[in-house]
Amino acid sequence: MSGVHDHHHDHEPCDHAHGHDHGHAGHDHGRAGHRHHGHSHPHHHDHAHAPADFGRAFLIGIVLNTGFVVVEATFGFFGNSMALLADAGHNLSDVLALIVAWVAARASTRPPSTRFTYGLSGSSILAALFNAVFLLVAVGAIALEAVHRLLAPEPVAGLTMVVVAGIGIVINGATALLFHRGAAGDLNIRGVYLHMATDAAISAGVVVAGVAVLGTGIDRIDPAVSLLVSAVIVWSTRGLLVESSALSVAAVPFGIDPDAVRAHLAGLPGVASLHDLHVWGLSTTSAALTAHLVMPAGHPGDDFLAEAAETLADRYGIDHVTLQIETDGDGWCRLVPDEVV
Numbered sequence: 001m002s003g004v005h006d007h008h009h010d011h012e013p014c015d016h017a018h019g020h021d022h023g024h025a026g027h028d029h030g031r032a033g034h035r036h037h038g039h040s041h042p043h044h045h046d047h048a049h050a051p052a053d054f055g056r057a058f059l060i061g062i063v064l065n066t067g068f069v070v071v072e073a074t075f076g077f078f079g080n081s082m083a084l085l086a087d088a089g090h091n092l093s094d095v096l097a098l099i100v101a102w103v104a105a106r107a108s109t110r111p112p113s114t115r116f117t118y119g120l121s122g123s124s125i126l127a128a129l130f131n132a133v134f135l136l137v138a139v140g141a142i143a144l145e146a147v148h149r150l151l152a153p154e155p156v157a158g159l160t161m162v163v164v165a166g167i168g169i170v171i172n173g174a175t176a177l178l179f180h181r182g183a184a185g186d187l188n189i190r191g192v193y194l195h196m197a198t199d200a201a202i203s204a205g206v207v208v209a210g211v212a213v214l215g216t217g218i219d220r221i222d223p224a225v226s227l228l229v230s231a232v233i234v235w236s237t238r239g240l241l242v243e244s245s246a247l248s249v250a251a252v253p254f255g256i257d258p259d260a261v262r263a264h265l266a267g268l269p270g271v272a273s274l275h276d277l278h279v280w281g282l283s284t285t286s287a288a289l290t291a292h293l294v295m296p297a298g299h300p301g302d303d304f305l306a307e308a309a310e311t312l313a314d315r316y317g318i319d320h321v322t323l324q325i326e327t328d329g330d331g332w333c334r335l336v337p338d339e340v341v
């Protein structure tokens with residue numbers, strides 16, 4: 001048997017290959033480059049890693065939104081605006097979301113240990129799932145109170161709604177921009193970005209509600225907007241909830257086509273068949289793969305292993321690869337067929 005093991009660490013550069021004669025086992029470890037035909041070159045896949053550090057963005061976002069929650073809740077209470085109170089409650093959940101996401105981002109940088117052999121990189125998946133579930137809980141509370149206000153409307157201060165929510169558009173929009181550059185490459189950061197971008201849109205809705213109340217005097221417009229806010233939150237959160245739930249049970253990350261990966265491995269030179277293929281997310285930015293390749297011609301050599309690891313990273317963003325080579329096509333393997341786990 002032979003294997004290749006490829007893992008990228010942003011904080012620990014390395015570019016070397018090792019060979020071990022434990023039943024013909026070989027390993028390849030790389031960061032930005034791999035040993036390949038006597039030279040190294042970097043990867044060019046954009047989706048594997050988001051920018052490494054958003055610490056300053058998290059801090060600014062938490063401070064801005066905490067201050068705004070206090071202002072919005074105060075004016076919502078004294079102005080008797082359910083829309084403002086609903087938005088303040090949602091912004092409070094965003095402060096918690098920012099804190100959870102920041103803690104997870106920091107935990108993901110911790111090195112592996114004997115107990116946590118992948119480190120705590122999976123905490124970013126838990127953070128994304130927590131934020132999605134927490135958002136839905138907040139939606140339930142907002143919708144319940146909005147229905148109550150629809151049945152028993154109370155007078156609201158339309159001008160207060162417009163002014164305070166207008167401030168919210170600026171604060172939420174600015175916070176969202178802080179995380180925009182990492183939203184495409186990290187589900188955890190995308191969760192934060194969606195929270196803040198959605199809040200900016202919700203604040204815009206509250207402004208519209210305030211103007212409508214001022215123009216018509218119809219107080220039911222306020223809770224009606226709250227229900228609309230709830231629908232927007234559910235709609236914007238559904239993707240985050242589905243993807244984070246899938247990653248939490250070791251599903252293939254949504255940006256990776258498992259059939260394409262299987263076809264790629266099956267088409268490698270010398271590969272007669274493959275089985276026990278698994279692809280899963282180690283974190284919200286990193287994916288792993290294991291597979292058994294049947295190669296009757298014998299040990300493929302380190303160049304084959306390095307090339308396999310490199311192309312999987314370049315084409316599919318799978319940066320932690322372990323391949324087991326089986327040279328006897330008729331040999332017994334306890335993990336055949338693929339349905340066996």
